[in-house]
Amino acid sequence: MKKLINEPDAYVDEMLRGMVAAYPQQVRRVEGTDVLVRADAPVDGEVSIVSGGGSGHEPTHAGYLGEGMLDGAAAGEVFTSPTADQLEEMITACNGGAGVLMVIKNYEGDVMNFETAGEMAGMEADDLDIAQVVVNDDVAVEDSLYTSGRRGVCGTIFVHKAAGAAAARGDDLEEVRQAAQTVVDNVGTMGMALTSCITPEKGEETFDLGEDEIELGIGIHGEPGTERTEAMSADAVADHLTEAVLEDVDPADGAEVAMIVNGMGGTPLSELFIVNRRVQELLDERGLQTWDAWVGDYMTSLDMCGCSVTVLELDDETKELLAAPADTPALTVTD
Amino acid sequence: MKKLINEPDAYVDEMLRGMVAAYPQQVRRVEGTDVLVRADAPVDGEVSIVSGGGSGHEPTHAGYLGEGMLDGAAAGEVFTSPTADQLEEMITACNGGAGVLMVIKNYEGDVMNFETAGEMAGMEADDLDIAQVVVNDDVAVEDSLYTSGRRGVCGTIFVHKAAGAAAARGDDLEEVRQAAQTVVDNVGTMGMALTSCITPEKGEETFDLGEDEIELGIGIHGEPGTERTEAMSADAVADHLTEAVLEDVDPADGAEVAMIVNGMGGTPLSELFIVNRRVQELLDERGLQTWDAWVGDYMTSLDMCGCSVTVLELDDETKELLAAPADTPALTVTD
Numbered sequence: 036m037k038k039l040i041n042e043p044d045a046y047v048d049e050m051l052r053g054m055v056a057a058y059p060q061q062v063r064r065v066e067g068t069d070v071l072v073r074a075d076a077p078v079d080g081e082v083s084i085v086s087g088g089g090s091g092h093e094p095t096h097a098g099y100l101g102e103g104m105l106d107g108a109a110a111g112e113v114f115t116s117p118t119a120d121q122l123e124e125m126i127t128a129c130n131g132g133a134g135v136l137m138v139i140k141n142y143e144g145d146v147m148n149f150e151t152a153g154e155m156a157g158m159e160a161d162d163l164d165i166a167q168v169v170v171n172d173d174v175a176v177e178d179s180l181y182t183s184g185r186r187g188v189c190g191t192i193f194v195h196k197a198a199g200a201a202a203a204r205g206d207d208l209e210e211v212r213q214a215a216q217t218v219v220d221n222v223g224t225m226g227m228a229l230t231s232c233i234t235p236e237k238g239e240e241t242f243d244l245g246e247d248e249i250e251l252g253i254g255i256h257g258e259p260g261t262e263r264t265e266a267m268s269a270d271a272v273a274d275h276l277t278e279a280v281l282e283d284v285d286p287a288d289g290a291e292v293a294m295i296v297n298g299m300g301g302t303p304l305s306e307l308f309i310v311n312r313r314v315q316e317l318l319d320e321r322g323l324q325t326w327d328a329w330v331g332d333y334m335t336s337l338d339m340c341g342c343s344v345t346v347l348e349l350d351d352e353t354k355e356l357l358a359a360p361a362d363t364p365a366l367t368v369t370d
Numbered sequence: 371m372k373k374l375i376n377e378p379d380a381y382v383d384e385m386l387r388g389m390v391a392a393y394p395q396q397v398r399r400v401e402g403t404d405v406l407v408r409a410d411a412p413v414d415g416e417v418s419i420v421s422g423g424g425s426g427h428e429p430t431h432a433g434y435l436g437e438g439m440l441d442g443a444a445a446g447e448v449f450t451s452p453t454a455d456q457l458e459e460m461i462t463a464c465n466g467g468a469g470v471l472m473v474i475k476n477y478e479g480d481v482m483n484f485e486t487a488g489e490m491a492g493m494e495a496d497d498l499d500i501a502q503v504v505v506n507d508d509v510a511v512e513d514s515l516y517t518s519g520r521r522g523v524c525g526t527i528f529v530h531k532a533a534g535a536a537a538a539r540g541d542d543l544e545e546v547r548q549a550a551q552t553v554v555d556n557v558g559t560m561g562m563a564l565t566s567c568i569t570p571e572k573g574e575e576t577f578d579l580g581e582d583e584i585e586l587g588i589g590i591h592g593e594p595g596t597e598r599t600e601a602m603s604a605d606a607v608a609d610h611l612t613e614a615v616l617e618d619v620d621p622a623d624g625a626e627v628a629m630i631v632n633g634m635g636g637t638p639l640s641e642l643f644i645v646n647r648r649v650q651e652l653l654d655e656r657g658l659q660t661w662d663a664w665v666g667d668y669m670t671s672l673d674m675c676g677c678s679v680t681v682l683e684l685d686d687e688t689k690e691l692l693a694a695p696a697d698t699p700a701l702t703v704t705d
Contacts, residue, residue: 037564037565037581037582037584038604038641039564039604039637039642039645039676039677040603040604040641041603041604046640046644049604049643050640050643050644050647051643052643052647053642053644053645053646053647053650053665054643054665056647056650056660056663057643057646057665058663090640091640093638093640093643094639229372230372246372247372249372266372268376269373269374269375269376269384272374300638301637301638301673301675302374302673303670303672303673304429304667304670305385305426305672306373306374306375307374307388308384308385308386308388308389308392308428309374309375309376309385310374310388311388311391311392312385312387312388312391315388316391325391328393329392330388330392332639337638337640338636338638338675340372340636341374342374362704367702367704369697369702
């Protein structure tokens, strides 16, 4: 195992320090925590959007801090939920008086700790309204290693974008929650792996895949997917993932969609474009219109090689929110 | 070897199709070529900036097409210079009447083919002024496998940014060339690899590195570096690369610098932030001011794990050019 790390114990702390050093105008660290917030948090009179989860998925979550997306991002240890205490500190630091929306990926630890943190923060501050959405876009498996119900994966980035834009234009907490929930209701994702990820602590592969074997439906922590199969071409992978997602999302004939071909961390961008080419062909063959396509590493799994495909069926409202300006380290949308 | 590809022969074509499908508002393909240009090329009355080189370095080069950066990007086969014919087509497609600046990375094939293409294009069009800069920022080795003189690597992205901004504000060809040359004169880079890259054609590692071995000073095609050594910590790697670059660039005491911690393709973003943390600490210890830090995959080497460190000493003029707006698939700078 060769990695560009120092002590495994320092992984999260050093990564966060490297992010703050790179983007001092955009993010700052809440002292004594592993929480990063927008440099100008709390933004008075605006609903705040907070998220977080285990580390190892960078640029998720702190890469999406900034105008038009997230106000706060809590980083747990690698593949481990942030504690309720850390999440409470985040909520408190982001409270600008108009309420806080928690965007939670559906993993048992995350859901439990966010809900506890929300209650604790609410008890501390009388004037703090909290709402939440739980993202469960992974169409591969119904229950999984760390979930009851479906896992939350890369579709979460569309939720951040829509919620952040709704907050930035001045929507109230319930309106922002509704904008986020609309994305949750209309998005699906499925992933696959060519290789296992290797956590800094363990230093060896989380799961075994043969030299000519891939895993379809993999989770972003290496949780089991739907099947192991012989390695296949990029087009066969794209077909498999896209068809599974479309069957779940079931977009109307002629609908407009936004999509993501997301890299798992170790896969070069060139391969993601090869996959994207086929995904967009398929969407076109199905009579769907690709309104926006994102190709790159949006939610990774350390050094895993592989990709996921996300499809979101759009309405006019969601299109407006996705097209609104955002200024974050990992995603910039201009007018 | 497992990759998300179809036939190795189709690698470049399918990747380019995937890029055009993803960014139809920003890039288009010159018919019958592997050249991508800005969707609105040629831009009348503006100096055009063109670049290109072998594929396998994505998002270099086509990811930097757009307002404020490149007008044209030619993609050769993997790690192979584009032909002079392709480069000529690019120059012709980008000729907006105010001249064309060729940004060439210093590899023998690239330099020869660009110069031939420039002459051919100049003979076809009477009114076409062409200038060039040759980027040779790699401080590791003086001559290399494909070069006489130093290699051109990730510092090239700063050259694209500065030249594109100078062109966008209306500088003439000689002024744009000078802005680009100023960056070339003040930038240095050094890279390292934890693992070899694997080309689609060959399907196996380009070079052998032991389980606990790394290579310092590596080139972006896996060309030999300065030394093979035992695996070391992220901080030791950061120290080694940064010190070598600073010795070469030799910035004035208290100078402002822009820097890049660049991923080689297979390294997760989290590790790049850990390296960045240490690089910025070192710059600070040396009394330098980090005016801007870029952390991510800017110029890759397929699936190679590793990173490079780039440092550019700034003057007011270059700062203005780096801060100017750019709108490209891989880099967005807002006002």
